[in-house]
Amino acid sequence: MPKLGMEEIRKEQVIKATENCIIEKGLSNISIKDIAAEAKLSTGIIYHYFKNKDDLLLQVLKEAFRKSHEQVMQTVEPIGDSVVKLKKHIEYIHAVPKDNPEFYAVLMSYLGEAQHNPKVKKIIALFFKNLRSYIVHYLSKNTSQAVGIQDRSRVELLAAMMIGLGLGIGIQWTIEPDFLNLEQLTVDFQDVLGGYFSRSPTADG
Structure with missing residues:
Protein backbone atom coordinates (compact mmCIF):
# COMPACT_ATOMS: atom_id res chain seq x y z
CA MET A 1 0.00 0.00 0.00
CA PRO A 2 2.75 2.57 0.84
CA LYS A 3 4.40 1.70 -2.48
CA LEU A 4 1.18 2.49 -4.37
CA GLY A 5 0.94 5.78 -2.51
CA MET A 6 4.45 6.73 -3.52
CA GLU A 7 3.70 5.83 -7.13
CA GLU A 8 0.76 8.23 -7.19
CA ILE A 9 2.85 10.94 -5.55
CA ARG A 10 5.63 10.51 -8.13
CA LYS A 11 3.17 10.54 -11.03
CA GLU A 12 1.53 13.70 -9.75
CA GLN A 13 4.95 15.27 -9.28
CA VAL A 14 5.95 14.49 -12.87
CA ILE A 15 2.61 15.62 -14.31
CA LYS A 16 2.81 18.94 -12.45
CA ALA A 17 6.40 19.45 -13.60
CA THR A 18 5.36 18.73 -17.19
CA GLU A 19 2.51 21.22 -16.91
CA ASN A 20 4.95 23.86 -15.66
CA CYS A 21 7.30 23.17 -18.56
CA ILE A 22 4.44 23.42 -21.08
CA ILE A 23 3.38 26.78 -19.65
CA GLU A 24 6.94 28.09 -19.63
CA LYS A 25 8.30 26.74 -22.93
CA GLY A 26 5.39 25.48 -25.01
CA LEU A 27 4.31 21.95 -25.80
CA SER A 28 6.67 21.39 -28.72
CA ASN A 29 9.75 22.80 -26.99
CA ILE A 30 10.06 20.56 -23.95
CA SER A 31 12.04 17.38 -23.44
CA ILE A 32 12.07 14.63 -20.84
CA LYS A 33 15.29 16.18 -19.52
CA ASP A 34 13.48 19.50 -19.01
CA ILE A 35 10.69 17.73 -17.16
CA ALA A 36 13.12 15.74 -15.02
CA ALA A 37 14.96 18.91 -14.03
CA GLU A 38 11.69 20.65 -13.15
CA ALA A 39 10.51 17.65 -11.11
CA LYS A 40 13.97 17.19 -9.54
CA LEU A 41 13.88 13.53 -10.56
CA SER A 42 15.95 11.36 -12.88
CA THR A 43 14.76 10.62 -16.41
CA GLY A 44 14.82 6.94 -15.43
CA ILE A 45 12.13 7.49 -12.80
CA ILE A 46 9.94 9.28 -15.35
CA TYR A 47 10.28 6.40 -17.81
CA HIS A 48 9.46 4.00 -14.99
CA TYR A 49 6.02 5.57 -14.57
CA PHE A 50 5.31 6.66 -18.15
CA LYS A 51 5.92 4.72 -21.37
CA ASN A 52 7.37 7.68 -23.25
CA LYS A 53 7.00 11.42 -23.71
CA ASP A 54 3.76 11.08 -25.69
CA ASP A 55 2.22 8.95 -22.95
CA LEU A 56 3.20 11.54 -20.36
CA LEU A 57 1.77 14.42 -22.39
CA LEU A 58 -1.53 12.58 -22.80
CA GLN A 59 -1.69 11.98 -19.05
CA VAL A 60 -1.13 15.69 -18.41
Whole structure:
Protein backbone atom coordinates (compact mmCIF):
# COMPACT_ATOMS: atom_id res chain seq x y z
CA MET A 1 0.00 0.00 0.00
CA PRO A 2 2.75 2.57 0.84
CA LYS A 3 4.40 1.70 -2.48
CA LEU A 4 1.18 2.49 -4.37
CA GLY A 5 0.94 5.78 -2.51
CA MET A 6 4.45 6.73 -3.52
CA GLU A 7 3.70 5.83 -7.13
CA GLU A 8 0.76 8.23 -7.19
CA ILE A 9 2.85 10.94 -5.55
CA ARG A 10 5.63 10.51 -8.13
CA LYS A 11 3.17 10.54 -11.03
CA GLU A 12 1.53 13.70 -9.75
CA GLN A 13 4.95 15.27 -9.28
CA VAL A 14 5.95 14.49 -12.87
CA ILE A 15 2.61 15.62 -14.31
CA LYS A 16 2.81 18.94 -12.45
CA ALA A 17 6.40 19.45 -13.60
CA THR A 18 5.36 18.73 -17.19
CA GLU A 19 2.51 21.22 -16.91
CA ASN A 20 4.95 23.86 -15.66
CA CYS A 21 7.30 23.17 -18.56
CA ILE A 22 4.44 23.42 -21.08
CA ILE A 23 3.38 26.78 -19.65
CA GLU A 24 6.94 28.09 -19.63
CA LYS A 25 8.30 26.74 -22.93
CA GLY A 26 5.39 25.48 -25.01
CA LEU A 27 4.31 21.95 -25.80
CA SER A 28 6.67 21.39 -28.72
CA ASN A 29 9.75 22.80 -26.99
CA ILE A 30 10.06 20.56 -23.95
CA SER A 31 12.04 17.38 -23.44
CA ILE A 32 12.07 14.63 -20.84
CA LYS A 33 15.29 16.18 -19.52
CA ASP A 34 13.48 19.50 -19.01
CA ILE A 35 10.69 17.73 -17.16
CA ALA A 36 13.12 15.74 -15.02
CA ALA A 37 14.96 18.91 -14.03
CA GLU A 38 11.69 20.65 -13.15
CA ALA A 39 10.51 17.65 -11.11
CA LYS A 40 13.97 17.19 -9.54
CA LEU A 41 13.88 13.53 -10.56
CA SER A 42 15.95 11.36 -12.88
CA THR A 43 14.76 10.62 -16.41
CA GLY A 44 14.82 6.94 -15.43
CA ILE A 45 12.13 7.49 -12.80
CA ILE A 46 9.94 9.28 -15.35
CA TYR A 47 10.28 6.40 -17.81
CA HIS A 48 9.46 4.00 -14.99
CA TYR A 49 6.02 5.57 -14.57
CA PHE A 50 5.31 6.66 -18.15
CA LYS A 51 5.92 4.72 -21.37
CA ASN A 52 7.37 7.68 -23.25
CA LYS A 53 7.00 11.42 -23.71
CA ASP A 54 3.76 11.08 -25.69
CA ASP A 55 2.22 8.95 -22.95
CA LEU A 56 3.20 11.54 -20.36
CA LEU A 57 1.77 14.42 -22.39
CA LEU A 58 -1.53 12.58 -22.80
CA GLN A 59 -1.69 11.98 -19.05
CA VAL A 60 -1.13 15.69 -18.41
CA LEU A 61 -4.10 16.54 -20.63
CA LYS A 62 -6.31 13.90 -18.99
CA GLU A 63 -5.37 15.17 -15.54
CA ALA A 64 -6.20 18.78 -16.48
CA PHE A 65 -9.65 17.70 -17.64
CA ARG A 66 -10.16 15.44 -14.61
CA LYS A 67 -9.46 18.30 -12.22
CA SER A 68 -11.73 20.63 -14.19
CA HIS A 69 -14.57 18.09 -14.04
CA GLU A 70 -14.00 17.54 -10.33
CA GLN A 71 -14.22 21.28 -9.65
CA VAL A 72 -17.45 21.53 -11.66
CA MET A 73 -18.95 18.72 -9.58
CA GLN A 74 -17.99 20.43 -6.35
CA THR A 75 -19.31 23.82 -7.47
CA VAL A 76 -22.40 23.01 -9.52
CA GLU A 77 -23.69 19.55 -8.67
CA PRO A 78 -24.99 20.30 -5.13
CA ILE A 79 -27.48 22.85 -6.55
CA GLY A 80 -30.93 21.40 -7.18
CA ASP A 81 -32.71 23.91 -9.39
CA SER A 82 -31.72 23.55 -13.07
CA VAL A 83 -31.73 27.26 -13.92
CA VAL A 84 -29.74 28.20 -10.80
CA LYS A 85 -27.36 25.33 -11.58
CA LEU A 86 -26.89 26.64 -15.13
CA LYS A 87 -26.18 30.18 -13.93
CA LYS A 88 -23.68 28.89 -11.38
CA HIS A 89 -22.06 26.77 -14.07
CA ILE A 90 -21.67 29.88 -16.25
CA GLU A 91 -20.09 31.72 -13.33
CA TYR A 92 -17.68 28.85 -12.83
CA ILE A 93 -16.66 28.69 -16.50
CA HIS A 94 -15.99 32.43 -16.61
CA ALA A 95 -14.00 32.32 -13.37
CA VAL A 96 -11.58 29.64 -14.62
CA PRO A 97 -9.26 31.99 -16.57
CA LYS A 98 -8.58 33.97 -13.37
CA ASP A 99 -8.81 31.20 -10.79
CA ASN A 100 -7.07 28.47 -12.79
CA PRO A 101 -5.01 30.09 -15.57
CA GLU A 102 -2.92 26.94 -15.87
CA PHE A 103 -5.93 25.13 -17.33
CA TYR A 104 -6.17 27.54 -20.25
CA ALA A 105 -2.42 27.56 -20.79
CA VAL A 106 -2.46 23.78 -21.09
CA LEU A 107 -5.67 23.65 -23.15
CA MET A 108 -4.42 26.21 -25.68
CA SER A 109 -1.16 24.30 -26.07
CA TYR A 110 -2.95 21.04 -26.80
CA LEU A 111 -5.60 22.53 -29.10
CA GLY A 112 -2.84 23.27 -31.58
CA GLU A 113 -1.85 19.60 -31.53
CA ALA A 114 -5.34 18.16 -31.86
CA GLN A 115 -5.49 18.22 -35.67
CA HIS A 116 -2.15 16.42 -35.95
CA ASN A 117 -2.45 13.97 -33.06
CA PRO A 118 -5.52 11.67 -33.08
CA LYS A 119 -5.03 10.70 -29.43
CA VAL A 120 -5.01 14.32 -28.27
CA LYS A 121 -8.01 15.06 -30.48
CA LYS A 122 -9.90 12.10 -28.99
CA ILE A 123 -9.25 13.23 -25.40
CA ILE A 124 -10.36 16.80 -26.10
CA ALA A 125 -13.44 15.59 -27.99
CA LEU A 126 -14.37 13.33 -25.06
CA PHE A 127 -13.98 16.25 -22.65
CA PHE A 128 -16.37 18.37 -24.73
CA LYS A 129 -18.80 15.47 -25.12
CA ASN A 130 -18.89 14.75 -21.39
CA LEU A 131 -19.36 18.42 -20.55
CA ARG A 132 -22.23 18.76 -23.04
CA SER A 133 -23.84 15.59 -21.71
CA TYR A 134 -23.67 16.87 -18.14
CA ILE A 135 -25.35 20.17 -19.06
CA VAL A 136 -28.04 18.39 -21.08
CA HIS A 137 -28.62 15.98 -18.19
CA TYR A 138 -29.37 18.60 -15.55
CA LEU A 139 -31.34 20.85 -17.90
CA SER A 140 -33.46 17.97 -19.19
CA LYS A 141 -34.77 17.19 -15.72
CA ASN A 142 -37.29 20.04 -15.82
CA THR A 143 -36.74 21.98 -19.01
CA SER A 144 -40.39 22.54 -19.82
CA GLN A 145 -41.19 23.96 -16.38
CA ALA A 146 -38.04 25.81 -15.35
CA VAL A 147 -36.16 26.53 -18.55
CA GLY A 148 -38.95 26.73 -21.09
CA ILE A 149 -37.23 24.51 -23.65
CA GLN A 150 -39.27 21.49 -24.65
CA ASP A 151 -37.22 20.35 -27.63
CA ARG A 152 -34.22 18.23 -26.52
CA SER A 153 -32.25 19.33 -29.58
CA ARG A 154 -32.47 22.90 -28.30
CA VAL A 155 -31.10 21.78 -24.93
CA GLU A 156 -28.18 20.13 -26.73
CA LEU A 157 -27.63 23.30 -28.76
CA LEU A 158 -27.71 25.36 -25.58
CA ALA A 159 -25.01 23.15 -24.06
CA ALA A 160 -22.81 23.56 -27.15
CA MET A 161 -23.37 27.34 -27.12
CA MET A 162 -22.51 27.57 -23.45
CA ILE A 163 -19.24 25.68 -23.87
CA GLY A 164 -18.29 27.49 -27.07
CA LEU A 165 -18.94 30.96 -25.70
CA GLY A 166 -17.42 30.16 -22.32
CA LEU A 167 -14.19 28.73 -23.69
CA GLY A 168 -13.99 31.41 -26.37
CA ILE A 169 -14.25 34.15 -23.77
CA GLY A 170 -11.68 32.37 -21.60
CA ILE A 171 -9.21 32.18 -24.47
CA GLN A 172 -9.75 35.85 -25.34
CA TRP A 173 -9.23 36.88 -21.72
CA THR A 174 -6.08 34.77 -21.49
CA ILE A 175 -4.66 36.62 -24.50
CA GLU A 176 -6.02 40.07 -23.59
CA PRO A 177 -6.83 40.19 -19.86
CA ASP A 178 -7.08 43.99 -19.79
CA PHE A 179 -9.66 44.10 -22.58
CA LEU A 180 -12.41 41.91 -21.11
CA ASN A 181 -14.33 42.32 -17.87
CA LEU A 182 -15.16 38.74 -16.92
CA GLU A 183 -17.63 39.70 -14.23
CA GLN A 184 -19.69 41.84 -16.60
CA LEU A 185 -19.44 39.21 -19.31
CA THR A 186 -20.88 36.65 -16.92
CA VAL A 187 -23.94 38.83 -16.29
CA ASP A 188 -24.36 39.57 -20.00
CA PHE A 189 -23.99 35.88 -20.88
CA GLN A 190 -26.69 34.97 -18.38
CA ASP A 191 -28.96 37.61 -19.92
CA VAL A 192 -28.36 36.19 -23.40
CA LEU A 193 -29.27 32.72 -22.20
CA GLY A 194 -32.33 34.14 -20.46
CA GLY A 195 -33.50 35.40 -23.82
CA TYR A 196 -32.87 31.96 -25.29
CA PHE A 197 -35.03 30.40 -22.58
CA SER A 198 -37.89 32.79 -23.24
CA ARG A 199 -38.14 31.97 -26.94
CA SER A 200 -41.21 29.90 -27.68
CA PRO A 201 -40.72 26.51 -29.41
CA THR A 202 -42.61 27.84 -32.42
CA ALA A 203 -40.06 30.62 -32.87
CA ASP A 204 -37.46 28.11 -33.97
CA GLY A 205 -38.75 28.34 -37.49
